Amino acid sequence: MVSFQPSEEEQMVRDTVAAFAREQIRPVTREADETGSIPDSVIQQSWELGLVAGAIPEALGGGGDARSAVTGALIAEELGWGDLAIALHILAPRLLVYPVLEMGTEEQKKEFLPRFTGPRFRAVTAAVMEPRFGFDPAEMTTTARRENGHYVLNGAKCYVPLARTADAILVYARLGNGGCENVAGFLVPQGTPGLHIAEREKHMGLKGIETYEIVLEECRIPASQRLGGDRGCNFGRILNQCRVALAALAVGVGRAAFEYARDYAKQRRAFGVPIAQKQAIAFLLAEMAIEIDASRLLAWEAAWKLDRGEEATREAVLAKQYAANTALRVTDGAVQILGGHGYIRDHPVEMWLRNARGFAVFEGLAIV
Amino acid sequence: MIDFELSPEIQRSRDLVHMVAEQAMRPIAREYDEKEGEKPWDFFRVMWELSKASPVDVGGGEQQGEKSGPSERNLLTAVTIEELSWGDAGLYLSIPNAGLGGAAVAATGTPEQERRFLARFREGEPKWGAMAITEPACGSDTAAITTTAVRDGDHWVLNGTKIFCTNGSLAVEKSEGFVVVWATVDRSAGRAGIKPFVVDHHTPGMSVTHTEKKLGIRASDTATLVFEDCRIPLDNLLGSAEVEKTTEGFKGAMATFDATRPIVAASAIGIGRAALEFTRDALEKAGIQIRYGAPLHKLTAVERDFMEMEANLQAARLLTWRAAWMMDQGMRNNLEASMCKAKAGLAVTQVTQKAVEILGPLGYSRKLLLEKWMRDAKINDIFEGTQQINLLIVARRILDYTSKELT
Numbered sequence: 001m002v003s004f005q006p007s008e009e010e011q012m013v014r015d016t017v018a019a020f021a022r023e024q025i026r027p028v029t030r031e032a033d034e035t036g037s038i039p040d041s042v043i044q045q046s047w048e049l050g051l052v053a054g055a056i057p058e059a060l061g062g063g064g065d066a067r068s069a070v071t072g073a074l075i076a077e078e079l080g081w082g083d084l085a086i087a088l089h090i091l092a093p094r095l096l097v098y099p100v101l102e103m104g105t106e107e108q109k110k111e112f113l114p115r116f117t118g119p120r121f122r123a124v125t126a127a128v129m130e131p132r133f134g135f136d137p138a139e140m141t142t143t144a145r146r147e148n149g150h151y152v153l154n155g156a157k158c159y160v161p162l163a164r165t166a167d168a169i170l171v172y173a174r175l176g177n178g179g180c181e182n183v184a185g186f187l188v189p190q191g192t193p194g195l196h197i198a199e200r201e202k203h204m205g206l207k208g209i210e211t212y213e214i215v216l217e218e219c220r221i222p223a224s225q226r227l228g229g230d231r232g233c234n235f236g237r238i239l240n241q242c243r244v245a246l247a248a249l250a251v252g253v254g255r256a257a258f259e260y261a262r263d264y265a266k267q268r269r270a271f272g273v274p275i276a277q278k279q280a281i282a283f284l285l286a287e288m289a290i291e292i293d294a295s296r297l298l299a300w301e302a303a304w305k306l307d308r309g310e311e312a313t314r315e316a317v318l319a320k321q322y323a324a325n326t327a328l329r330v331t332d333g334a335v336q337i338l339g340g341h342g343y344i345r346d347h348p349v350e351m352w353l354r355n356a357r358g359f360a361v362f363e364g365l366a367i368v
Numbered sequence: 369m370i371d372f373e374l375s376p377e378i379q380r381s382r383d384l385v386h387m388v389a390e391q392a393m394r395p396i397a398r399e400y401d402e403k404e405g406e407k408p409w410d411f412f413r414v415m416w417e418l419s420k421a422s423p424v425d426v427g428g429g430e431q432q433g434e435k436s437g438p439s440e441r442n443l444l445t446a447v448t449i450e451e452l453s454w455g456d457a458g459l460y461l462s463i464p465n466a467g468l469g470g471a472a473v474a475a476t477g478t479p480e481q482e483r484r485f486l487a488r489f490r491e492g493e494p495k496w497g498a499m500a501i502t503e504p505a506c507g508s509d510t511a512a513i514t515t516t517a518v519r520d521g522d523h524w525v526l527n528g529t530k531i532f533c534t535n536g537s538l539a540v541e542k543s544e545g546f547v548v549v550w551a552t553v554d555r556s557a558g559r560a561g562i563k564p565f566v567v568d569h570h571t572p573g574m575s576v577t578h579t580e581k582k583l584g585i586r587a588s589d590t591a592t593l594v595f596e597d598c599r600i601p602l603d604n605l606l607g608s609a610e611v612e613k614t615t616e617g618f619k620g621a622m623a624t625f626d627a628t629r630p631i632v633a634a635s636a637i638g639i640g641r642a643a644l645e646f647t648r649d650a651l652e653k654a655g656i657q658i659r660y661g662a663p664l665h666k667l668t669a670v671e672r673d674f675m676e677m678e679a680n681l682q683a684a685r686l687l688t689w690r691a692a693w694m695m696d697q698g699m700r701n702n703l704e705a706s707m708c709k710a711k712a713g714l715a716v717t718q719v720t721q722k723a724v725e726i727l728g729p730l731g732y733s734r735k736l737l738l739e740k741w742m743r744d745a746k747i748n749d750i751f752e753g754t755q756q757i758n759l760l761i762v763a764r765r766i767l768d769y770t771s772k773e774l775t
Contacts, residue, residue, distance in 0.1 A: 002443055004690045007369040070370050136663035266767060277774055282763035289766045290707045294683035301372050317660040318679040
């Protein structure tokens with residue numbers, strides 16, 4: 001039966017994360033963007049919310065909560081509203097934990113999951129994108145070949161969050177020709193010979209979070225470290241889970257910019273009235289509000305389909321594209337409404353515009 | 369719990385109405401577009417019998433008299449109207465029922481008035497209920513209405529001209545229906561002085577002087593009604609005759625739009641879906657599949673366009689369902705109703721225009737229905753509050769401005 005009302009539990013999680021974003025993330029967001037580093041205390045406090053350990057089974061020391069893409073989307077929107085770079089840092093461990101949880105072998109679950117039930121933030125991550133134009137799972141250039149009970153990985157990856165400090169990196173590589181069905185995941189521990197972490201990347205936005213290019217040169221790992229063992233994983237589904245997370249993050253970034261521009265337009269006066277009383281401004285804000293809600297509903301619908309076990313490729317792709325476009329237009333509109341002030345780094349809207357531009361590019365940076 | 373699954377009841381109704389749309393509407397859609405002004409009486413009679421016999425609301429938009437907790441009525445209406453409009457938007461608009469006039473009676477009338485005016489829609493020959501607001505010199509600015517109602521003993525006397533009255537001639541000349549006329553009882557009172565009056569069919573002093581020729585929805589009857597010393601009983605005034613100091617009464621009347629805007633949005637989406645489905649089928653027949661998730665450098669322009677059309681349409685649909693669902697929950701949905709209407713009107717205008725472009729010579733040809741859908745779609749960006757009026761309402765809500773602060 002159709003409902004647009006989150007359950008009480010979902011609402012509680014949403015409110016908690018929203019309060020965290022308002023009280024802990026927002027005060028440090030500009031500083032993180034300028035200095036390129038996020039205060040440890042914020043990351044540590046986020047860890048205590050159980051956003052990563054919550055879904056790990058009780059038997060392995062976790063919270064035993066049912067994992068839900070819808071709840072994941074609610075959380076991602078609130079964190080994205082706080083700050084995109086910090087949100088991606090907080091959520092990065094999920095990039096390895098969730099695929100292991102859903103598709104890993106029993107041994108992989110036992111080996112990896114208990115590490116995340118402790119009191120301290122543990123960095124792990126995944127490597128999806130590659131340093132070339134576009135993102136094409138069918139022509140992934142990082143390859144894996146099987147050799148004497150091992151897999152040998154070769155290739156380069158980029159936009160790998162926290163790669164330098166991560167205990168392990170879930171590297172996606174192509175096993176044969178074809179689309180997502182021929183992509184496998186490999187759990188590569190830090191320090192494995194042949195895994196090189198290159199220099200920290202510099203981006204237009206996302207300046208707070210460390211991301212790296214990594215290079216794999218004849219990097220050998222035991223066959224048992226292939227995600228899901230010989231059964232493999234469903235990379236298509238993982239990508240869709242990532243698309244929904246990115247869509248929800250984009251909604252959060254857009255909403256932040258919309259709220260800021262709305263409040264600014266109500267107090268900034270021109271020609272004797274607040275500029276919000278001019279239709280040129282008011283209509284732009286109205287369109288922003290409509291498109292943000294539209295994006296959120298598309299993200300929720302795709303998340304809901306994933307929770308029902310559907311592949312949801314169409315819904316996830318469309319939701320991500322739509323939300324990425326919306327975030328870009330809304331943040332650009334917010335800069336426009338603030339005018340010259342919007343271009344100045346005293347206000348956050350220019351940062352949100354830089355961050356929002358990335359959504360059309362990002363794949364696999366967060367997961368629900 | 370967030371959920372997008374339609375209940376089995378709604379799915380059953382949707383499937384039934386879809387069958388009607390496919391079998392009774394699509395086959396005559398082109399014919400009544402070309403023969404603008406002619407009435408498909410066989411279709412009217414079929415729909416009339418269906419609406420009397422079936423518990424399914426086939427486009428009445430009739431409101432429940434009493435509110436008794438959450439229901440699914442508005443969502444059901446949105447879903448079924450999408451199907452009817454998928455069949456044909458012009459024909460859907462002219463289905464005999466209480467329509468917008470009935471919605472106004474239900475929203476502003478007393479229980480006695482509801483019985484007196486709405487009982488007729490469950491018996492006898494096909495009938496229509498119409499609503500007359502727009503005047504030659506006022507459209508979106510409904511507060512500027514100049515049609516007057518003056519009390520004379522036991523009667524109200526109406527004078528003025530109303531245009532763009534959907535089903536106007538069907539309601540008052542070609543059936544035993546009625547029209548709800550918005551007129552001012554006190555021009556100095558502005559909005560507060562504007563009241564709804566029920567004028568019965570064939571009332572002396574009322575005449576249909578013109579029916580419009582239009583860009584689209586040509587099967588729909590759009591009439592000019594002239595009132596010259598038209599006398600109606602005192603108790604045909606819906607609600608109170610008192611001119612309050614506040615505009616609460618008028619606002620109450622405008623609240624009708626909170627229920628009808630999602631309906632218009634749903635009908636817009638029906639047209640957009642028809643165009644989208646047709647385009648997808650045509651592309652598939654030509655061996656072109658939409659590759660969701662393929663990288664940018666491999667996608668064709670048509671695939672990108674198509675995905676954008678599809679996402680826009682689904683966004684509009686979800687906004688519409690939300691507005692209808694809120695109504696069903698008894699939540700105030702003024703903001704969300706305008707959001708979905710603004711989005712749906714624009715989305716289907718763009719979707720149908722793009723579909724004509726993609727289909728090329730076939731899209732432009734009157735041999736197919738696509739060009740008609742493009743013409744039909746545009747009305748949704750205009751009636752029941754233009755795109756701009758709905759943006760204005762959204763803007764006022766999000767900025768917390770009154771209609772005086774944001775004009």
